[in-house]
Amino acid sequence: MKLDEKTVVVTGGGSGIGRELVLALLAKGARVAAVDLRQEGLNETAALARAGDRLSLHIADISDRDAVLALPAAIAARHGAVDGLINNAGIIQPFVHFSELDFAAIDRMVAINLMGTINMTKAFLPALKARPEAHLANVASMGGFMPFPGQSMYGAAKAGVKLLTEALYAELAETKVGVSVVMPGAIRTQIMANSGIGDRAMAESPEAASRTLPAPEAARIILAGIEANRLHILVGKDANMLFKLWRLMPEKSIRFIQKQMARR
Template identity: 50%
Template sequence: MKLAGKVLVVTGAGSGIGQAVARAAVQRGAKVAAVDLNPDTLAATAGESAVMSAHPLNVTDREAVEALPAQVRERWGAVDGYVHCAGIIQPFVRLKDLDYATIDRVFAVNWSGTLYLAKAFLPTLLDRPEGHIVNVASMGGFLPVPGQTIYGASKAAVKLLTEGLHAECAGTNVHVTVVFPGGVATNITTNSGVAIPIDPATASKQATTVTTPERAAQDILDGVEANAYRVLVGKDAKLMDKLYRLSPRRSAALIAGKMQDLLSH
């Protein structure tokens, strides 16, 4: 779906990938309904733009999500698609040390929020000449990451939901894309309320290897305009996708080894 002249809803637009997607979509000629839990960062994203509206919203609030399509149509006259970037991670601890309140919160945001958006927007998109659904999963949604097992499980659910939507929408005017980012330089840890022990000796090296939100947004919107089935963001996601297909067990062991130091804190 070409973005010029379209109306695109972007969740998680207050920061990170969502913010970059919202701004890049405007540059490609779209009108954007920017959605985020944080009204202050959301206002900063929208700024004084005449082609971006701000919609503070908690994606775990089903009634609020169900009301969103009508709000966007009232503002822009139509809805042509959405890019769902909102999501949180879990604390970097093993499952045995993770409390149920945290587990429920991760699934409420990552899984229920994704489900609510699909149920709310799909009828509207099916009535448009062309529509597009984009859900951001994670490299952790196809490759197990110790210390992020519940997060990965929630993103694996997003993966299968999105691929199922793609199959169900085959032959309609609605395109569906699932996105798998690797490491992206965002503030998701802060937004998730998660603290990570940082080793100053490796922090600068890590900063040069992760993908920028702007590059992630470029890859995602290129995928939208190409009606891609899936988009892998970052060299790490592309590499691990290939390795995991060749040898799931060895790939999982490789990631587990890299997570060992973090989990030992």
């Protein structure tokens, strides 16, 4: 689906990849409804975009089902019919093993990363199915196919997003709705701070930054994948490499990641 002149909903539009998706969509000539929990972040996105009425801002907690179910009508009132949904919003867990993770953190991972995507998809899918062409893209993670020690529940929730999206791809195969699951690797964003777990020293080092993909480049790859109607959109060299490694040697790839994480 070509994105120019389309109306696209983007969650997490107030920062990181979500903000860059909003800006890139507007640059392509789309209309965008940016959804985020924080008004300040949305205002910053709007100030950067300078897109006038082609951009609308919507404060919502995607884990709040009632708030999400109110979004389709609010967005339709601003833009008319919705042609695309990019479920990008998500958070990571504290970097601790599962045995040390409290139930509040476990519930938060599931509520936001999995149920948030489910809530948004259920809310907007009827509108997408009514369009001449439409697209649904759910952002999972390379942690959704490759287990990372210290991110067990994040990975479990993102694995749920991946399999859900692949099931939707099958269920919607005979419709005009394209479906993509996005699996980013390490991207240069403020996800740690936005997740409320602070920044690790490694995340701030020049060496670590050099191994991450800039968020604008991640957004470019995602939108190119949507326009090409790809099921799997792998973002970054690390995601591409690990996806191949996992399919060829699953047990060895798990051990490889375990050793890499143990060094940090």
